[in-house]
Amino acid sequence: HCREPVFITDWLRLHEDISDFGNNTSAMTRMMNVIEHLLLVTLIHQVFSVSPKSLSTMAFVIDGPLAIFGQPAKLHSRIMEFLFRINNRLAELNLSPILVIGLQKTGDVMDHANILNKFLPPGVIKLLDDEYRYKYIKGSDSPSENFGGETYYGQDFIFKTERGRIFNFAIPYPFSDKAPGKKEFSKKKSKIANYGNLVEKACNLICHFELDLYQNAIVPVALAHRHASISIVPGGKVLDIITKTGLKNN
Numbered sequence: 001h002c003r004e005p006v007f008i009t010d011w012l013r014l015h016e017d018i019s020d021f022g023n024n025t026s027a028m029t030r031m032m033n034v035i036e037h038l039l040l041v042t043l044i045h046q047v048f049s050v051s052p053k054s055l056s057t058m059a060f061v062i063d064g065p066l067a068i069f070g071q072p073a074k075l076h077s078r079i080m081e082f083l084f085r086i087n088n089r090l091a092e093l094n095l096s097p098i099l100v101i102g103l104q105k106t107g108d109v110m111d112h113a114n115i116l117n118k119f120l121p122p123g124v125i126k127l128l129d130d131e132y133r134y135k136y137i138k139g140s141d142s143p144s145e146n147f148g149g150e151t152y153y154g155q156d157f158i159f160k161t162e163r164g165r166i167f168n169f170a171i172p173y174p175f176s177d178k179a180p181g182k183k184e185f186s187k188k189k190s191k192i193a194n195y196g197n198l199v200e201k202a203c204n205l206i207c208h209f210e211l212d213l214y215q216n217a218i219v220p221v222a223l224a225h226r227h228a229s230i231s232i233v234p235g236g237k238v239l240d241i242i243t244k245t246g247l248k249n250n
Contacts, residue, residue, distance in 0.1 A: 013071035030070045037068060037075065041082055044098065048086055055086075056095035059205055063221050066102035066154025066170045073151045077177065080153035084176040099201050102154050102170035105216045109168045112137045113158045120160045125203060128156040129190035145182035155189050157199065161207050167216055169206065171198050 009015065012034060017027040040060055047055045068076040087097040104110060109128065126132075133156075134143035154170035161167070174194050178185045192199060209218035 012075065016071050026070075030072065033064070034068060034072050034075065036062060036064075037079060040100070041079055044083075044086060048089070052090060052093055052095060055098055056090050059099040059101065059201075061218070061220055062100070062102045063105075063224070064102060065104055065107075065152065065156075066100070066172060067148060067152040069151055076151055076153045080173055080178075081176050083153075083172045084174065087174070097174075097196070097198060099198055099205070100154075100172050101202050101205065103206075103216075103218065103221060104156075104168045104170070107168070108137055109133075109156055109158065110166075110216065113166045113168055116158075117160065117166050120166070122160055122162045122164055124160050125199070126158040127190060127192050128158065130186045146178070146186040149178065149182055149185075155195070157202075159203055159206065161203075161210055163207075163210060165210050165216065167206055167210075169202055171195060171202055174198075 014031050018024050040062060090097055130147045133147055134140045154172045156168060156170045159167045159169060173189050206218060209220060211217045211219050211222055214222055
């Protein structure tokens with residue numbers, strides 16, 4: 001309505017959480033979270049435009065839940081629709097759907113899974129439907145009609161590998177939106193048959209890459225953290241030099 005350019009930063013509303021006087025850790029975390037998910041869909045889009053066949057053989061792992069929180073939460077529905085559309089295009093080409101996994105190492109679901117670990121046989125998998133989540137994990141007397149209705153675009157699972165390690169992973173909802181209603185969608189997303197062979201593929205990938213070095217980790221995520229981390233002293237000096245050089249050039 002103002003006839004001015006609308007930038008993605010405006011649409012995501014990340015600036016609303018920034019304070020001149022308080023701690024901005026939350027705002028930075030949400031910005032990082034959004035960037036990770038935007039990088040995911042951008043990479044998928046680029047690979048699809050060049051080689052759909054290659055895309056159908058790839059797996060993408062997000063270190064965290066398949067969800068967007070806070071002010072930019074509305075982005076989750078766009079990502080959900082995008083992944084559904086890409087998989088439909090792949091199906092039209094007689095290609096397999098892409099495998100996207102959200103891997104959580106902490107949180108209330110992992111706490112619950114660790115408590116149950118000694119009672120679970122190797123190889124067991126559990127889809128976390130909303131009824132189970134609210135009854136045994138959240139302990140809520142007034143559960144929502146659809147957990148994560150405004151934030152999540154993926155379904156959580158608990159999986160114990162044959163080697164005894166337990167994982168909480170998620171794969172995207174195989175739908176374009178959350179219609180026709182909250183209760184109906186809650187039931188629809190809880191049917192494991194709707195996910196085809198993606199659950200089996202996710203479990204096979206986790207079993208192939210499970211790691212002894214860290215708890216509830218897989219090799220690709222551990223390597224990503226290792227190569228992305230910057231040591232405080234030398235890393236800080238390098239960032240100082242880059243910043244000062246950039247300021248001088250401007």
